[in-house]
Amino acid sequence: MGKTDTKAILGAEATDTTLEAQRVAAFAKFQPTYYFDAVKEMQIGGATWRVLATADIEDTEDSDFLGVVARWTSEAEILIPPVQRTEVLDEQPCGTTDELWLGEGIEEISRTHRTLHPKRLDKDKPLKEEVVVVRVCNDVLARFIPRTQSAADIPFYYPKVSEFAFGYLEPTTSSDGGADHAPWQLAVLVQELETGATVATKKHKGIWKDMVKKLYKWTATARLGYQKRQVHDVLVDHEAYIAKYQELKGKYADYWVKNWPEQTDPRKFVFEDIAIASWLICLWAQEPGKGSPSFVDLGCGNGLLVSLLAAEGFKGHGVDQCSRKVWSAFKPTVDLRVSTLEPFDYTADADWIIGNHADELVPWIPLIAAKSPKTKFVVIPCCPHDLSGKKMNFATVAGQSKYHAYVEHISRIMGTCGFVAEKEFLRIPSTKNVALVGRSRTGKADMGEVDQMIQDGKNAFVARVPDSVKNEIRLEKSRKRKLEASVE
Ligand SMILES: C[S@@+](CC[C@H](N)C(=O)[O-])C[C@H]1O[C@@H](n2cnc3c(N)ncnc32)[C@H](O)[C@@H]1O
Incomplete structure (x- = not known):
């Protein structure tokens, strides 16, 4: 590192x-x-x-x-x-x-x-x-x-x-x-x-x-807190987090850095996902009840976060529209599912939804949770998207970055959905490091507005085309070009 x-x-x-x-x-x-x-x-x-x-x-x-x-x-x-x-x-x-x-x-x-x-x-x-x-x-x-x-x-x-x-x-x-x-x-x-x-x-x-x-x-x-810049350790105690991070790093980092089967740089993912898993585990330790909360990671990508949480005893699964090579390197008990989600019709069957840099799924997650009285969530927004799935820039105020304007936008959706938007700057390498936590309800959800947003989003949402399909289309085009060239 x-x-x-x-x-x-x-x-x-x-x-x-x-x-x-x-x-x-x-x-x-x-x-x-x-x-x-x-x-x-x-x-x-x-x-x-x-x-x-x-x-x-x-x-x-x-x-x-x-x-x-x-x-x-x-x-x-x-x-x-x-x-x-x-x-x-x-x-x-x-x-x-x-x-x-x-x-x-x-x-x-x-x-x-x-x-x-x-x-x-x-x-x-x-x-x-x-x-x-x-x-x-x-x-x-x-x-x-x-x-x-x-x-x-x-x-x-x-x-x-x-x-x-x-x-x-x-x-x-x-x-x-x-x-x-x-x-x-x-x-x-x-x-x-x-x-x-x-x-x-x-x-x-x-x-x-x-x-x-x-x-x-x-x-x-x-x-x-809504105006300040990077202030860490608001929701999770610093010492507890560092202790958990060191523990998980000791258990998993070396193995995955050495055995990463993807073309991508393992250090980019391994330390970040260990940090996020450590923080989530500390956050969930504050949860009521005896058992560990269950989770679903929407847009889980390489699935490393799911595998770390599973290895630490948390029950849950990840969903992504594209499987990754590394999925087959995880233990068979790591539950990763290939599916293109239509977020307007999705209901979570877990205590917590995770949306870590989950692109167009991020603005949908508070709406999904609003429809389910027990579901809580953590989103770590990345590139700004609106509910149609398109990339979109949101209005900034003086001195505000596009990223922070987007974070504020997601916080406002959370408010409409009746969640207190709790915010933490995570200690991760990525500069898109704000986690928004929806675990407390204000009792002031505007469900009429929520339903309207879901309906409007549903009418506009276009799921992205999976990379495998894009490749197939590219190959098909190139085959066609070659065929046409040989005929000429
Ligand atoms: C930027 S990546 C993040 C992956 C992972 N969470 C991480 O942080 O490494 C966003 C992921 O969301 C997935 N995704 C986007 N829209 C989706 C949809 N409608 N259904 C399932 N997966 C989706 C993409 O396939 C992609 O893997």
Whole structure:
């Protein structure tokens, strides 16, 4: 592997002074208001909440807030340091909410059952908790509800509440009298078990102050994430990724570099696919449930990524319209299928769809996933295509590359399909290194628009002609030319 490849994969933190300046500017605007002494209450949904802290936040959207909540739901240890790890037991994209929360304008976005495993097992038992994310008119509320037999079972590090919540709240009025330009508000809310118990000590207050600060910083940074340039390790922990990469490289790189049966340079594919497999494995380790998720790799090309994931114990298959020589070098258990997909009619029978540089299939993948309530996906866009399968350039804004305009375009499709567009710059040699992850649903899919896009795409889509057919046509033409020449 050349120096550049090593740097791309293991690379040092990218420096981006503009981003840093934006971050500093956003954090400087953090001016929380605490309601520890003067009690403030708020009606949201069917409940009255005690408000502990609020902070105005500019230039964000509820998808930023939802992205933060999704991450904190699967990794409570980020927010609550005494927690060692979070075990997500099950996740429901939507469902019927409890009675208090039924009503006009109330919509449940997700409901997750999880267990918080403490660092000090001698002090605390694991805590069962439910995280319910609801939209109440335009407000979004993430409710954290401990499921204990009695208040005495709540561990020492957890607030003494029947539930607490983070709110992303619509502005009501602003200083100029209108709500249009007023900033949205982040809020920390509680349902106390005993009045005043949550703010009884300096330590309690410190915990709430820390929470609202983290909520503000993470939400503000999520928005900057759409503008920033290369920032790695947002979705997957750097150390875990590097450890996995080194492990897989040790197991597979040497063999495939030496035994690559294709004409192509093995180093171009082997290290890149090992890096992507390592990153996916780390990402999937965050998934709820015990078993490994299943996958389908659409437009899998040489199939190396499928073979690496299969060798690491993941069940899945790859599909491509052209088989490759290297396919026969894989173990027979590596499931690679030749098929020209018509993406408008395709339904995935796997937990995750992968679309790694999958050309014209990339813009279709969020639409395919939108039609299937359980399917999540990762796309790594490459050359810009529209839904007709044609190459297409999308409008750029000042300083934006065509590639990043395309990434934004795919993110927008994800938004229409009701996915939080989580973004990661992968440490791979390719400069087309943005992974977009669709694993959290916003509950705001515009299914009318999705159906329309599928219908319009279906009318326009023309699958590419497989290379084998192109060769056949070329050969046929050359045979014809030779025949004509011999007749003359
Ligand atoms: C740029 S290659 C990427 C291959 C592989 N994922 C990688 O990163 O090495 C895109 C692949 O998508 C496949 N492809 C494009 N449209 C397809 C379709 N409609 N059905 C099946 N495969 C398709 C092509 O055959 C090609 O192998």
